[in-house]
Amino acid sequence: MAASLSSVMPATGAALFFRRLFRRKLVLAAAIILLIAIVAALFAALITPFDPGAMRVARRLRAPDGVNWFGTDELGRDVFSRIIWGGRASLGIGAAVVIFSVSIGGLLGLLAGYFRRLDAVIMRIVDALMALPDILLAIFLVAVLGASAFNVILALAIVYTPRVIRVVRASTLVVRELPFVEAARALGVSLHRILFVHVLLNVASPILVQATFIFAYAVLAEAGLSFLGAGVPPDIPTWGTMIASGQQYADRAFWVVLFPGLAIVLVALSLQILGDGLRDMLDPKLRKAL
Amino acid sequence: MDDKENFARPLLETRGLSRAFGAGNRVVRAVQDVDLAVYPGEVLGLVGESGSGKSTIGRLVLRLIEPSAGDIVFEGESIAGISERKLKPFRRKAQMVFQDPFASLNPRLDVEAIIGEALDAHGLYRGARRRARIGDLLEMVGLPASAMGRYPHEFSGGQRQRIGIARALAVEPKLIVADEPVSALDVSVQAQVLNLMQELRHRLGLAMILISHDLDVVELMSDRIAVLYLGRIMEQGPAADIVAAPRHPYTRALIAASPKADPDATRVPVALTGELPSPLSPPSGCVFRTRCPHAQAVCADQVPVLRGEGAHRFACHFDLAPQSLG
Numbered sequence: 001m002a003a004s005l006s007s008v009m010p011a012t013g014a015a016l017f018f019r020r021l022f023r024r025k026l027v028l029a030a031a032i033i034l035l036i037a038i039v040a041a042l043f044a045a046l047i048t049p050f051d052p053g054a055m056r057v058a059r060r061l062r063a064p065d066g067v068n069w070f071g072t073d074e075l076g077r078d079v080f081s082r083i084i085w086g087g088r089a090s091l092g093i094g095a096a097v098v099i100f101s102v103s104i105g106g107l108l109g110l111l112a113g114y115f116r117r118l119d120a121v122i123m124r125i126v127d128a129l130m131a132l133p134d135i136l137l138a139i140f141l142v143a144v145l146g147a148s149a150f151n152v153i154l155a156l157a158i159v160y161t162p163r164v165i166r167v168v169r170a171s172t173l174v175v176r177e178l179p180f181v182e183a184a185r186a187l188g189v190s191l192h193r194i195l196f197v198h199v200l201l202n203v204a205s206p207i208l209v210q211a212t213f214i215f216a217y218a219v220l221a222e223a224g225l226s227f228l229g230a231g232v233p234p235d236i237p238t239w240g241t242m243i244a245s246g247q248q249y250a251d252r253a254f255w256v257v258l259f260p261g262l263a264i265v266l267v268a269l270s271l272q273i274l275g276d277g278l279r280d281m282l283d284p285k286l287r288k289a290l
Numbered sequence: 291m292d293d294k295e296n297f298a299r300p301l302l303e304t305r306g307l308s309r310a311f312g313a314g315n316r317v318v319r320a321v322q323d324v325d326l327a328v329y330p331g332e333v334l335g336l337v338g339e340s341g342s343g344k345s346t347i348g349r350l351v352l353r354l355i356e357p358s359a360g361d362i363v364f365e366g367e368s369i370a371g372i373s374e375r376k377l378k379p380f381r382r383k384a385q386m387v388f389q390d391p392f393a394s395l396n397p398r399l400d401v402e403a404i405i406g407e408a409l410d411a412h413g414l415y416r417g418a419r420r421r422a423r424i425g426d427l428l429e430m431v432g433l434p435a436s437a438m439g440r441y442p443h444e445f446s447g448g449q450r451q452r453i454g455i456a457r458a459l460a461v462e463p464k465l466i467v468a469d470e471p472v473s474a475l476d477v478s479v480q481a482q483v484l485n486l487m488q489e490l491r492h493r494l495g496l497a498m499i500l501i502s503h504d505l506d507v508v509e510l511m512s513d514r515i516a517v518l519y520l521g522r523i524m525e526q527g528p529a530a531d532i533v534a535a536p537r538h539p540y541t542r543a544l545i546a547a548s549p550k551a552d553p554d555a556t557r558v559p560v561a562l563t564g565e566l567p568s569p570l571s572p573p574s575g576c577v578f579r580t581r582c583p584h585a586q587a588v589c590a591d592q593v594p595v596l597r598g599e600g601a602h603r604f605a606c607h608f609d610l611a612p613q614s615l616g
């Protein structure tokens with residue numbers, strides 16, 4: 001009982017938690033890269049030397065130099081500026097997918113884990129959705145809904161919500177049997193408070209870990225969808241649309257696809273590493289091994 | 291004791307209380323046909339091995355799990371079938387103290403939130419008086435009022451158990467169900483917590499159902515004792531009678547098995563042979579017969595009913611010679 005309890009809750013202060021988390025240099029590096037990416041996306045207008053849409057045909061497909069740090073694309077647009085702005089779209093879509101899937105998946109997972117009758121219904125739908133390959137399901141949904149940034153978010157949220165439901169349900173099944181939940185019931189505490197205070201607070205850690213992974217998957221999936229032409233319309237710069245439109249020039253101007261590719265890899269990898277770090281921290285059985 | 295039986299109404303009474311878990315041919319009858327009564331201000335001890343159904347009884351009488359059959363009467367009113375909303379006044383009158391001091395407090399909440407939740411659930415001590423009340427409750431269980439700003443992991447097992455007791459007392463209950471309240475604690479701390487519970491029950495006039503596998507703890511704390519085996523009551527009666535003159539062979543075995551501090555005590559150990567039978571397929575007739583040194587053919591055929599004189603009753607087909615123990 002004690003082991004199952006501590007696997008869903010760490011009992012340490014925030015400062016100690018971060019000091020332990022960042023003791024691994026790789027996790028620290030990942031967090032710094034993500035911080036830079038997020039700050040750059042938020043303050044894109046202040047950082048970028050050029051308008052991401054400004055075309056200068058005279059300078060098309062220029063190799064990286066002192067003016068265009070990452071070179072220019074087939075329409076003479078500054079790749080560096082487009083990557084910063086594209087990060088804004090890519091990270092924004094990823095964040096929106098996380099918010100959607102975590103809030104809806106969290107709620108459904110809590111309900112499925114706490115109420116046995118809802119469990120059967122919700123989990124069969126989850127099983128059905130999870131049986132389909134992620135990217136195929138997303139392509140299908142975007143094809144039905146139409147290609148727009150919002151529909152990409154919606155499609156990816158539908159794809160990743162079942163993962164959240166799974167994780168939250170499993171943790172809820174553990175927490176609901178713990179004596180403090182029984183104590184709350186014996187006190188006549190409302191069901192609402194039992195679910196959203198007692199259970200939710202104690203399943204927050206696995207949700208947090210899952211959220212970082214979903215963020216990474218969503219960034220990758222958005223790029224994949226855009227590359228396949230089933231994602232964001234090409235006029236909005238995202239890392240995926242940049243690679244998609246630049247691919248035919250890759251043999252002459254590798255920088256057109258290399259830098260957005262690197263951005264995707266760096267961000268997705270950093271999110272994965274941070275997620276791994278959080279998971280290891282929040283699972284005391286792994287923490288001891290470190 | 292007879293006065294109580296005659297004049298006082300039981301605070302809590304169970305009639306034919308049963309609970310089965312599982313379905314089909316895999317049914318565990320965790321509690322079967324249990325008739326118990328707890329009178330105001332008294333301590334009823336429930337003893338038995340693990341699997342005897344004692345914790346299930348504790349949760350049944352608090353309606354934390356639903357009975358399969360039977361009735362639960364609290365202050366003259368049945369609480370067995372009523373809705374959670376109608377149960378709310380009862381929730382204030384009957385509380386629980388748990389075995390595991392680590393898992394029974396939400397690790398994410400501070401002590402003020404843990405105890406305050408009990409007050410909030412019943413609209414007690416609102417506003418400015420809330421903190422004062424929480425401080426008083428903490429002091430009542432021997433903790434400083436300043437403990438309210440701290441989290442459960444900052445306390446030892448014994449201190450956490452005190453917090454759990456304060457939470458139970460916050461709503462001023464009349465009945466406490468204490469499920470193995472000290473078995474998870476160090477021996478040195480057990481006595482402190484038991485003393486605290488004893489003191490509080492006298493001061494507050496609490497009735498208590500004390501669930502324990504430890505006969506010594508039950509003997510020390512209880513006015514009356516019920517001995518359980520495979521979900522059935524084997525023997526019940528005044529604590530002193532049960533310990534001094536047990537009538538049921540299982541009770542005798544339990545007493546003989548409990549270690550005594552007196553090295554000169556000459557006590558004939560009653561050897562219990564075999565394992566506890568699987569509750570999935572309990573023995574026919576008397577459930578204890580497979581391990582009973584006195585078992586006869588009749589034990590396999592007939593379920594013994596509780597019988598005996600006055601308050602001391604036992605479920606055995608035989609009148610074993612009163613055995614002087616110790």
